[in-house]
Amino acid sequence: MRRLGIHSFVWTDGQTQEGLELALEKSAEHDYRCIELAYLKPEFFDLDRLAKKSQELNIKIGVTMGLPVDADISSNDPDKVLKGKETLAKAVSAVRDLGGDKLGGILYSAHTKYDRPPTNDGWKNSVDTIAHIGELAKAAGIDLVLEVVNRFESNLLNTTAQGLKFISATGSDNVLLHLDTFHMQIEEANPAACIHLADKKIGYFHIGESNRGFLGDGTISWAPIFDALVAINYDKDIVFESFSTQIVDKSLSKVCAIWRDTWSDNDALADHAKKFIELKWTEALRRRTSNLRV
Numbered sequence: 326m327r328r329l330g331i332h333s334f335v336w337t338d339g340q341t342q343e344g345l346e347l348a349l350e351k352s353a354e355h356d357y358r359c360i361e362l363a364y365l366k367p368e369f370f371d372l373d374r375l376a377k378k379s380q381e382l383n384i385k386i387g388v389t390m391g392l393p394v395d396a397d398i399s400s401n402d403p404d405k406v407l408k409g410k411e412t413l414a415k416a417v418s419a420v421r422d423l424g425g426d427k428l429g430g431i432l433y434s435a436h437t438k439y440d441r442p443p444t445n446d447g448w449k450n451s452v453d454t455i456a457h458i459g460e461l462a463k464a465a466g467i468d469l470v471l472e473v474v475n476r477f478e479s480n481l482l483n484t485t486a487q488g489l490k491f492i493s494a495t496g497s498d499n500v501l502l503h504l505d506t507f508h509m510q511i512e513e514a515n516p517a518a519c520i521h522l523a524d525k526k527i528g529y530f531h532i533g534e535s536n537r538g539f540l541g542d543g544t545i546s547w548a549p550i551f552d553a554l555v556a557i558n559y560d561k562d563i564v565f566e567s568f569s570t571q572i573v574d575k576s577l578s579k580v581c582a583i584w585r586d587t588w589s590d591n592d593a594l595a596d597h598a599k600k601f602i603e604l605k606w607t608e609a610l611r612r613r614t615s616n617l618r619v
């Protein structure tokens with residue numbers, strides 16, 4: 326892995342400049358090398374100041390988001406598609422201004438529980454828009470990474486295979502997949518096999534437990550996941566994502582259905598996650614070496 330990062334919602338609801346600056350400081354204090362700012366509203370923040378702080382602390386910023394229902398680029402309504410396209414273009418500019426190198430999340434549809442399957446025209450609208458935004462991102466030196474999520478949070482890309490078909494249709498080498506163990510646990514037949522399937526098309530990776538709490542407190546089989554990441558020589562960012570009702574954002578908490586306290590001490594959580602991921606990575610490396618020994 327290139328860098329180990331942490332999701333800003335471990336520290337802050339992201340509603341104030343002070344909250345985001347504190348999140349950068351806490352991440353650095355725990356020796357994470359990147360931070361994910363989720364659902365950032367660039368117009369409310371001093372991006373130059375955040376960029377400067379991230380440089381001082383040696384923390385790379387990534388931004389993730391999901392589109393609102395009225396800016397759904399997988400819609401058949403051209404007004405919604407246009408609004409989504411403008412929203413994504415603004416997000417690319419914000420990531421550039423923050424000195425960041427990636428924009429991820431549910432960029433290809435609304436982040437919502439749909440009550441119907443996607444349409445062919447909607448899929449095509451989304452592919453065309455993402456192809457365009459992918460080129461904008463490329464010019465800005467930013468990877469566009471599409472998060473494959475479970476059925477309750479989008480209807481368009483629920484599996485790695487669907488994600489690969491989609492990014493291939495964009496024709497862009499700058500549009501990659503953002504995989505997440507929490508979502509894979511729900512939708513994939515074999516998450517480790519999907520990591521092999523996507524291979525170099527994985528641009529970003531979320532480590533989250535099945536209940537979104539402490540790593541190891543859920544049902545995910547971690548060894549096969551880390552064996553697969555080591556086997557494909559995964560060399561991009563790994564980011565720990567966790568939610569609790571301790572940190573509430575009124576939109577994100579609802580759409581992700583965060584109804585329970587899975588933790589209350591975020592320092593203990595961040596410390597544990599870093600040790601857990603580093604240990605699992607080291608164990609996977611050792612197993613690979615051991616397998617090669619004659």
Ligand code: MN
Pocket residue numbers: 472505531533566
């Ligand atoms: Mn995720």
